[in-house]
Amino acid sequence: MISKTAQGKINQGSAVRLMFEEGKILRKKLGADKVYDFSLGNPDQEPPEAIKESLLSLARSEEKGLHAYMSNQGYPDLREKIAHFESVRNIVPMDASCVTMTCGAAAGLNIVLHSLLDPGDEVLVLIPYFTEYPRYIEEAGGKAVLVRCDADFRPDLEDLKAKITPKTKALILNSPNNPSGVVYEAELLEKINAVLLAQEQTIYPISDEVYRDLIYDGRAYPPLLSHMKNALIIYSWSKSYALPGERIGYVCYSSNIEDSANLSLALAYYNRVLGFVNAPAVWQHVLEDNIGLAVDPTPYKKRRDRIVDIFQSLGLTAHPSEGTFYILLRRPDRLSTDQFVDLCKKHGVLFVSAKGFGLEDYVRVSYAVPDRTIEGMAEAMVQVMAEIAETVF
Amino acid sequence: MISKTAQGKINQGSAVRLMFEEGKILRKKLGADKVYDFSLGNPDQEPPEAIKESLLSLARSEEKGLHAYMSNQGYPDLREKIAHFESVRNIVPMDASCVTMTCGAAAGLNIVLHSLLDPGDEVLVLIPYFTEYPRYIEEAGGKAVLVRCDADFRPDLEDLKAKITPKTKALILNSPNNPSGVVYEAELLEKINAVLLAQEQTIYPISDEVYRDLIYDGRAYPPLLSHMKNALIIYSWSKSYALPGERIGYVCYSSNIEDSANLSLALAYYNRVLGFVNAPAVWQHVLEDNIGLAVDPTPYKKRRDRIVDIFQSLGLTAHPSEGTFYILLRRPDRLSTDQFVDLCKKHGVLFVSAKGFGLEDYVRVSYAVPDRTIEGMAEAMVQVMAEIAETVF
Numbered sequence: 001m002i003s004k005t006a007q008g009k010i011n012q013g014s015a016v017r018l019m020f021e022e023g024k025i026l027r028k029k030l031g032a033d034k035v036y037d038f039s040l041g042n043p044d045q046e047p048p049e050a051i052k053e054s055l056l057s058l059a060r061s062e063e064k065g066l067h068a069y070m071s072n073q074g075y076p077d078l079r080e081k082i083a084h085f086e087s088v089r090n091i092v093p094m095d096a097s098c099v100t101m102t103c104g105a106a107a108g109l110n111i112v113l114h115s116l117l118d119p120g121d122e123v124l125v126l127i128p129y130f131t132e133y134p135r136y137i138e139e140a141g142g143k144a145v146l147v148r149c150d151a152d153f154r155p156d157l158e159d160l161k162a163k164i165t166p167k168t169k170a171l172i173l174n175s176p177n178n179p180s181g182v183v184y185e186a187e188l189l190e191k192i193n194a195v196l197l198a199q200e201q202t203i204y205p206i207s208d209e210v211y212r213d214l215i216y217d218g219r220a221y222p223p224l225l226s227h228m229k230n231a232l233i234i235y236s237w238s239k240s241y242a243l244p245g246e247r248i249g250y251v252c253y254s255s256n257i258e259d260s261a262n263l264s265l266a267l268a269y270y271n272r273v274l275g276f277v278n279a280p281a282v283w284q285h286v287l288e289d290n291i292g293l294a295v296d297p298t299p300y301k302k303r304r305d306r307i308v309d310i311f312q313s314l315g316l317t318a319h320p321s322e323g324t325f326y327i328l329l330r331r332p333d334r335l336s337t338d339q340f341v342d343l344c345k346k347h348g349v350l351f352v353s354a355k356g357f358g359l360e361d362y363v364r365v366s367y368a369v370p371d372r373t374i375e376g377m378a379e380a381m382v383q384v385m386a387e388i389a390e391t392v393f
Numbered sequence: 394m395i396s397k398t399a400q401g402k403i404n405q406g407s408a409v410r411l412m413f414e415e416g417k418i419l420r421k422k423l424g425a426d427k428v429y430d431f432s433l434g435n436p437d438q439e440p441p442e443a444i445k446e447s448l449l450s451l452a453r454s455e456e457k458g459l460h461a462y463m464s465n466q467g468y469p470d471l472r473e474k475i476a477h478f479e480s481v482r483n484i485v486p487m488d489a490s491c492v493t494m495t496c497g498a499a500a501g502l503n504i505v506l507h508s509l510l511d512p513g514d515e516v517l518v519l520i521p522y523f524t525e526y527p528r529y530i531e532e533a534g535g536k537a538v539l540v541r542c543d544a545d546f547r548p549d550l551e552d553l554k555a556k557i558t559p560k561t562k563a564l565i566l567n568s569p570n571n572p573s574g575v576v577y578e579a580e581l582l583e584k585i586n587a588v589l590l591a592q593e594q595t596i597y598p599i600s601d602e603v604y605r606d607l608i609y610d611g612r613a614y615p616p617l618l619s620h621m622k623n624a625l626i627i628y629s630w631s632k633s634y635a636l637p638g639e640r641i642g643y644v645c646y647s648s649n650i651e652d653s654a655n656l657s658l659a660l661a662y663y664n665r666v667l668g669f670v671n672a673p674a675v676w677q678h679v680l681e682d683n684i685g686l687a688v689d690p691t692p693y694k695k696r697r698d699r700i701v702d703i704f705q706s707l708g709l710t711a712h713p714s715e716g717t718f719y720i721l722l723r724r725p726d727r728l729s730t731d732q733f734v735d736l737c738k739k740h741g742v743l744f745v746s747a748k749g750f751g752l753e754d755y756v757r758v759s760y761a762v763p764d765r766t767i768e769g770m771a772e773a774m775v776q777v778m779a780e781i782a783e784t785v786f
Contacts, residue, residue, distance in 0.1 A: 001595065001652050003511040003562075005534075006659040014665065017465065042462040052452070055675075059445070059452040069435040069637045072410065103496055103640065103669060110668035118396040135666045141398075169396075202394065244462045245674030247496065259394050266399040272407065273528045275503035276496060280673045281638030282448075 014131060015356040016040055016364075023350050030348050036377035037350045038365045041178065041325065043242040045368075048293050051241055054286040067281050072268040074101025074250070074279055078288045082250055085291050086233065090225035092254035100267040101279035103247040105210045105236035106132065109172075110274060112206055112232055112251055113140035115266035116170050123206075124163060124171040126155045127358035128328070130178045130208070142169070146358060153180040153319065153328070154188060160195055170204040171196065176211040176221075179357045179364035180328050181304075181321020183215055186222035193228045202258050205231040210249070213240035215323035216301040225254050232257070237287065239325075240295045248283035300325045303367040303374060310378045314385050318365075325368040328354060331361050332385075335393040343387060347380040407524060408749040409433055409757075416743050423741050429770035430743045431758045434571065434718065436635040438761075441686050444634055447679040460674050465661040467494025467643070467672055471681045475643055478684050479626065483618035485647035493660040494672035496640040498603045498629035499525065502565075503667060505599055505625055505644055506533035508659035509563050516599075517556060517564040519548045520751035521721070523571045523601070535562070539751060546573040546712065546721070547581060553588055563597040564589065569604040569614075572750045572757035573721050574697075574714020576608055579615035586621045595651050598624040603642070606633035608716035609694040618647050625650070630680065632718075633688045641676035693718045696760040696767060703771045707778050711758075718761040721747060724754050725778075728786040736780060740773040 001007075019039035027035045046052075058066065073079065079099040087094040102108040113123070119141040125133050127149045134144035145168070148159040173192070175184035196203040205228045212221040212235075225231055236249030251267060253260070271278065304321055311318040317330040329351065331340040341353050341363060354362035367374065394400075412432035420428045439445075451459065466472065472489040480487040495501040506516070512534040518526050520542045527537035538561070541552040548566075566585070568577035589596040598621045605614040605628075618624055629642030644660060646653070664671065697714055704711040710723040722744065724733040734746050734756060744756035760767065 002508050002655045002659045003514070005511050006508045006662070007655065009666075010655065010658040010662045017665065020462075021464065040462060044458075044461075046457060047460055056449075056452040059449040064439060065437075067440055067636045067638050068437075069413075069433060071414065103673075106665075106668035106670050108668075115395050115399045118398050121396070132666065136668065139666055243460045245460050245671060247670060247673050262395050262400065262403065265403040266395045269399070269403045272410065272499075273402075273525065273532055274667060275499035275501075275529065276669070277499050277640060278638060280496075280640050280676070282675060283673070 015352050016131060019350050019352050022345075026345070026348065026350070033376070035348045035350065036373050036380060038367065038369060038377070039350045039352050041239065041366050041368060042244060043239060043325070043368045044370055045242045045299060047242050048290070050290050050293055051243070051286060054289050055282070058282060058285050066285060070278060070281065072271045072278055073099070073264070075284050075288070078284050081288060081291055082252060086225075086252050090223040090254070092225045092256065094252060094255055097264050098255055098257070098260065099250055099252045100264065100271065101248075101250050101284055102271065103276045103279050104238055104244075104249045105208060105234050106136070107247065107271075107276050108234040108236070108249055108251045109133070109136050109206065109208065110140065111267050111270040111276070112234065113137055113142060113170070114270040114274065115263060116204055117142040120167060121169040122165060122167045124160065124168060124203075126171070126173055128153060128177065128180050128354060129172070129358055130174055131356035133172050153177065153182045154184065155192065157191055157195060160192065164195075164199055164203070166201065168199070168201070168203050170206050172206045172208060174208040176215055176323030178211065178324055179326045179354055180319065181324045181326050183219060183221065183322040186227055189222055189224060189227040197229060202230055206234060207231055208234045210234070210236045210239050211324040213295040214297045214300055214325065216297055216304065217322070219322065230258050241293070243283070246280065246283050248279055248287060297323070300367065303371070306371075306374055307365065307367055310374070310381065314381055325366060327365045327367065328359065328362045329365050331363065332388055334388060337361060337363065339393060344381070344384055347384050349377050349380050349384065408745050409524060412743050412745050415738075419738070419741065419743070426769070428741045428743065429766050429773060431760065431762060431766075431770070432743045432745050434632065434759050434761060435637060436632060436718070436761045437763055438635045438692060440635050441683070441688075443683050443686055444636070444679060447682050448675070451675060451678050459678060463671060463674065463677075465664045465671055466492070466657070468677050468681070471677050474681060474684055475645060479618075479645050483616040483647070485618045485649065487645060487648055490657050491648055491650070491653065492643055492645045493657065493664065494641075494643050494677055495664065496669045496672050497631055497637075497642045498601060498627045499529070500640065500669050501627040501629070501642055501644045502526070502529050502599070502601065503533065504660050504663040504669070505627065506530055506535060506563070507663040507667065508656060509597055510535040513560060514562040515558060515560045517553065517561060517596075519564070519566055521546060521570065521573050521747065522565070522751055523567055524749035526565050546570065546575045547577065548585065550584055550588060553585065557588075557592055557596070559594065561592070561594070561596055563599050565599045565601065567601040569608055569716030571604065571717055572719045572747055573712065574717045574719050576612060576614065576715040579620055582615055582617060582620040590622060595623055599627060600624055601627045603627070603629045603632050604717040606688040607690045607693060607718065609690055609697065610715070612715065623651050634686070636676070639673065639676050641672055641680060690716070693760065696764070699764075699767055700758065700760055703767070703774065707774055718759060720758045720760065721752065721755045722758050724756065725781055727781060730754060730756065732786060737774070737777055740777050742770050742773050742777065
């Protein structure tokens with residue numbers, strides 16, 4: 001028998017991953033062209049040409065040892081370049097020791113949480129939040145403490161203050177936000193920072209910035225490390241460079257972060273001992289020449305606009321996203337979120353309930369999908385709305 | 394401040410990794426050609442040509458979605474092929490559901506231990522053992538219970554029996570063994586199996602087989618799954634295909650393993666929630682056409698022979714390895730293992746104390762190094778032995 005612990009957990013599943021797997025089954029049943037899958041944040045764009053060229057050049061290289069072990073933190077030259085890039089971007093000092101290469105952002109979050117948390121320590125998580133955060137915190141021995149949001153999906157600062165205890169060790173923030181697409185302004189970051197600094201203990205902000213290159217309408221992401229003391233950035237190229245299956249990203253922070261030297265040692269330790277060992281060598285080589293490529297979020301913005309139009313024309317309420325490729329859609333008043341999700345699925349439309357993201361009355365719509373999927377969904381949703389109108393719930 | 398837990402751990406370090414890092418510093422001090430580094434199991438061979446060609450062909454491919462997310466267990470086609478390969482090799486039934494792709498063997502061990510262990514469960518570890526096993530077990534909430542070995546570095550079966558308690562949930566075995574290079578015979582596997590099956594509870598054997606393709610002298614590795622009930626194989630291409638920096642491997646087991654369906658779910662869950670998400674896509678694609686390539690261990694065997702000669706001519710005792718690229722060297726009688734390690738280091742020779750592998754009186758010599766490093770070591774060791782002869786310890 002597997003452990004009782006594991007038995008209890010595997011049935012929780014991830015709503016996103018379950019829907020992703022269900023989608024595969026549904027495609028076989030209804031036909032692939034009759035399923036409109038908005039479940040997973042799986043970019044349908046291809047990686048930038050520069051990435052493909054670097055991979056090709058690496059594959060052609062006769063250099064020895066390209067696939068060998070390196071230090072658990074990653075190649076020093078790459079980390080040096082990233083430190084320079086993030087230092088300029090964030091207007092803080094940073095050297096290579098402040099950068100640890102990771103197997104994507106999920107690995108980054110896991111090694112950071114393991115480095116910071118003692119058993120029972122609390123981590124503030126701002127609603128709405130990526131559904132896996134509480135699980136990562138739990139695996140690191142900590143306890144997730146949820147902080148309410150206002151109607152604009154920005155954190156309620158009074159609730160934030162009220163949720164802090166002597167056991168609070170960190171705060172996870174994710175902007176641009178999955179699932180809301182909201183981008184936190186510099187003023188908001190400053191306000192959160194002020195709340196954290198007013199406490200007796202150090203509370204580390206952990207900033208999951210995997211969507212920061214996907215912001216629309218000419219807005220820029222604020223230099224977080226210059227607005228928040230003791231913050232760590234979690235970055236991954238999964239979303240910006242469309243490489244989610246490859247698991248490559250990093251953790252970085254200012255040289256001025258509290259306990260900097262021990263933090264670097266702890267991150268290397270947990271990279272090793274949790275079994276990551278190091279980020280894949282091939283992607284470390286490829287990324288070395290491709291840090292900070294310009295990413296064009298226009299394809300996603302166009303889809304956001306189209307999707308907002310579709311939902312409006314159906315009489316549904318969606319909260320326009322400012323970045324990412326997610327949008328929150330409110331359930332129609334006459335049925336529950338679960339009923340709405342099931343009805344959409346019946347018509348081949350896969351939306352994920354936002355309950356797992358901390359919101360009762362919403363579904364998350366991931367529009368990292370081709371235009372034909374969006375147009376197919378538009379047609380199918382007309383039938384969904386007709387069925388809602390005709391049905392007693 | 395990082396957590397107290399992390400503070401306590403980072404100072405433990407890994408003797409192997411510390412020596413690897415020290416080697417880099419020593420090269421700057423003494424000059425790269427004056428340092429003979431036998432610390433890390435980092436193959437100096439290059440990946441097989443077929444792997445390089447598949448990588449090149451992948452890099453050239455115009456196919457879409459090659460770097461996207463897939464199921465947490467990995468690509469079904471690849472898993473199907475591995476199931477067929479391992480089924481034939483092990484003479485047991487196996488389908489794709491019994492294969493989970495992992496970010497190398499370290500990841501495989503971590504997700505297996507998390508799937509099997511409840512807090513306080515015990516895992517038998519056979520001395521000598523890979524130095525990270527106890528840490529992996531600890532991170533999964535379990536307790537490592539060490540089992541003594543005989544003079545040939547094979548497990549003492551009486552001690553094995555004595556160490557089993559009602560809390561024993563698994564046994565980790567590693568053959569060919571790191572650090573001894575010993576290969577467990579089928580008879581020995583059967584004997585261990587009999588001890589485990591005589592217990593009331595199920596004890597899962599976890600077989601770390603990353604060196605099974607590196608066996609010398611015409612010997613073959615026994616089909617473990619047909620000799621041990623409820624066993625899981627941990628495999629990685631790191632050592633056999635010289636890809637340790639890339640993190641690609643798998644976990645597999647017979648369809649007849651106890652609680653098979655839940656085990657697959659649990660492995661997928663922990664792949665996701667510990668932050669691996671999935672094994673790197675590029676290597677899953679490359680390996681799909683390259684499962685079970687013939688690996689020639691001759692280069693390593695030649696070095697083993699040369700190293701045994703060198704140590705013999707110096708009057709030192711080494712236990713000839715039957716596989717892997719490690720050999721155990723006994724410390725000279727007149728000084729402690731630590732003194733011997735330090736003295737060798739002074740002369741530019743990096744051996745790792747085998748204390749972290751459970752053996753007090755040995756050093757591990759990793760001969761995954763060029764011949765010139767071996768010859769340089771031979772010369773340096775003459776000076777080491779001369780200094781030992783002249784010194785009062």
